[in-house]
Amino acid sequence: MSDSWAVVATAKAPVEEVLSFAAWHLELGVARLHIYLDDPQDPVYPILKAHPKIRAVQCDDRYWRRVARNGCPDKHQMRQTLNASHCYNAKNRHDWLAHIDVDEFLLPDRPVTEILAALPPAVLSARMRPMEVLARPEGPDAEGPVHLRAFSLALAQRHAETERVYPEFGAYLNGGMLSHVAGKLFVRKGLPDVRFRIHRVLSAGEADPGQQELPEIPVAHFHATSWSDWQSHYRFRLDRGAYRAELKPSRRADAGSVNLHSLLSTLEDSEGETGLRRFFDEVCADTPALRDRLAAEGLLREVTTDFAALRARHFPDVGA
Numbered sequence: 001m002s003d004s005w006a007v008v009a010t011a012k013a014p015v016e017e018v019l020s021f022a023a024w025h026l027e028l029g030v031a032r033l034h035i036y037l038d039d040p041q042d043p044v045y046p047i048l049k050a051h052p053k054i055r056a057v058q059c060d061d062r063y064w065r066r067v068a069r070n071g072c073p074d075k076h077q078m079r080q081t082l083n084a085s086h087c088y089n090a091k092n093r094h095d096w097l098a099h100i101d102v103d104e105f106l107l108p109d110r111p112v113t114e115i116l117a118a119l120p121p122a123v124l125s126a127r128m129r130p131m132e133v134l135a136r137p138e139g140p141d142a143e144g145p146v147h148l149r150a151f152s153l154a155l156a157q158r159h160a161e162t163e164r165v166y167p168e169f170g171a172y173l174n175g176g177m178l179s180h181v182a183g184k185l186f187v188r189k190g191l192p193d194v195r196f197r198i199h200r201v202l203s204a205g206e207a208d209p210g211q212q213e214l215p216e217i218p219v220a221h222f223h224a225t226s227w228s229d230w231q232s233h234y235r236f237r238l239d240r241g242a243y244r245a246e247l248k249p250s251r252r253a254d255a256g257s258v259n260l261h262s263l264l265s266t267l268e269d270s271e272g273e274t275g276l277r278r279f280f281d282e283v284c285a286d287t288p289a290l291r292d293r294l295a296a297e298g299l300l301r302e303v304t305t306d307f308a309a310l311r312a313r314h315f316p317d318v319g320a
Helices: 017-030 045-049 060-067 076-091 113-117 155-165 226-237 258-271 273-283 286-294 307-314
Strands: 005-009 030-039 052-059 096-099 104-105 127-129 130-133 146-149 184-188 195-197 202-203 211-214 217-220 300-303
Touching: 005 017, 005 076, 005 113, 017 030, 017 045, 017 104, 017 307, 030 045, 030 060, 030 076, 030 286, 060 076, 060 104, 060 300, 155 217, 184 217, 258 273, 286 300
Parallel strands: 005 030, 005 096, 030 052, 127 211, 130 217
Antiparallel strands: 096 184, 104 217, 127 184, 130 146, 146 300, 195 202
16 A cells, blocks of 8 residues: 655746756656746746646735735745645645655655555654755756765754864754754645644644654755855845844854854855855865765765756656
């Protein structure tokens, strides 16, 4: 017996990146991809709409009048969670629904349906932990394996490993991760009044009901694929995204309660791009030295992606 699974994501990215995300999960055997397009005029819409396993939604004013009491929310995080909640409550017909971003890719160690089917009936939500991709100058379509950093769940062990792997900046980081360590969820169908959050789910007011860790399916997060990619997203993340000022520090007061916003802003104010580049080179860049330090802690992973071949297989008419 196997359980069918679907994925919901809100997309605002270049066409090629959205198609890579879709092709990867189609290759894994997803039964349905629900892709909500943050830009209702996104040129990827007709390509997605033509695929029988993809439901593409244009998030225009009419859509938001139906879904949100006050129309389209200003914050993208709220738009993401409202879209995922709408999908689960109104559109999903499969046994499990995963809410992830279009720069996140499931990395199951065997077929996803088998992993989900093996979960006991009492498990209603399953948590997938992230691994962040190390940045290569050529970006995600470069030849060769993609390297990723993992982290340990045990907090004291994680902090000690982080400081060994990242000697200058490790004291300010949680597992070396620039985005989240909480991960994302698969949620079993049939729960009442589901309301997604970015890293959690509420059902009738209960947070993460029947939750279990799902180590068999980590999530590869393509948070920074190159220096230029990181730079292109840096200002948005600093103002409204993963590095915004209101987020709590990654570490406790032993690091001076400094969050990433404060750390990166201080580096930029004092040293300009040179300081940011030093941070990036130690924490993000796919260098032999970083790979060696991660490997010594048992935290180095690698995967072969070949997004170009997957796009050609699942969207053969694109660019023809």
